[in-house]
Amino acid sequence: MPEDPMRTVTAFVGVRRLASGPLNDVALAAKERAAEEGDPILIFDDRSGAVIDLDLRGTEADITARFAELATAGDATSTVESRPDPDGAPRSRGRPKLGVIAREVTLLPRQWEWLASQPGGASQALRRLVDEARRADGGQTRMKAAREASYRFLSALAGDLPGFEDVIRALFAGDADSFADRMAEWPPDIRDHALKLAALT
Template sequence: MNNDYIALYNNALIARGDLASIVKATKAIDKDIEPYVFEFESCKRIDLNWHGDEKAVLASLQEEQPTTTGKRGRPKLGVKSKEVTLLPRHWQWLAMQRGGASVTLRRLVDEAMKNPPIEQQIKLKQNQLYNLLSVMADEPGFENASRALYRNELSAFETAIQSWSKDIAELLIEKFNEIVHLQQGKHDDR
């Protein structure tokens, strides 16, 4: 619960902080509202069970544990067996690697995840911001903001969201600035 979360309701920011703070602030505003909650870094939406009072909602957070189903893979470790389609030459190369195909594929994926190219990092940040932005899909300027996001045009983005609530606009610009920072790093490397 140490991550930074935000709660949005009626196109306004109603709380920011850890999940317990979000629940407490939301229930203090109105016990019957169910805001959109996002983990701010990833802009991933978090579904909470808002039924009951503050204590009940917090208790439901503690009870939620990931469930594992199926027997393949190593479910206790979070390993899931899925199909991978490769050409015969790829399977031959993998078979010659120390540890076998699964170990080699995990190692290659881990290396790629540690050092993604800047273009991939920018695309990830754009998609994350779009997840958050999509809550405002009915607001005027949404389409222009979306286009500006994927064009990396901060000034056009700011213009598109200028009529939105100040707190939401500030959050969105804070996230957009992460993209600008990556874009500047891309140009500095040339």
């Protein structure tokens, strides 16, 4: 899967945070550090908490060019729906060419019939339903994703630290004070990043 050049990541060397920020900046810091002897570098996606692999081959200029190319490709795919075509003709109606991800949805015939009868058709109705569900969710899905991201990060770096199981129990209980307290003696970079990912502070 191609890297998203706009996402932020964090690199750790052992228990110490090496760099955090845009993909390109962290990749360059990791490239520089990789040339030295020492602990392996782990790079974490700040959104998911998962370890990711970055292509650090070549020179720093090669890496910068690689991520700049990805960013340019990303800019090219962003469009404004009301923008006219280059020849001045107004843009035709219908599904935008870019920015829409096609996925398969399995429904019963009666559900397809109901969707087809909605204003704007099935796609617009599904988008409305998803947006309404997200609003009614009260942030629960976001909080769950944040806790899972913190768990992934901690599992990769802190599984051997004292009190790990108690920390994870506090994390999933949503007990911010206990979560922070039980990591008080841990390396500060691990503790601070786990708190940031969990969004409990």
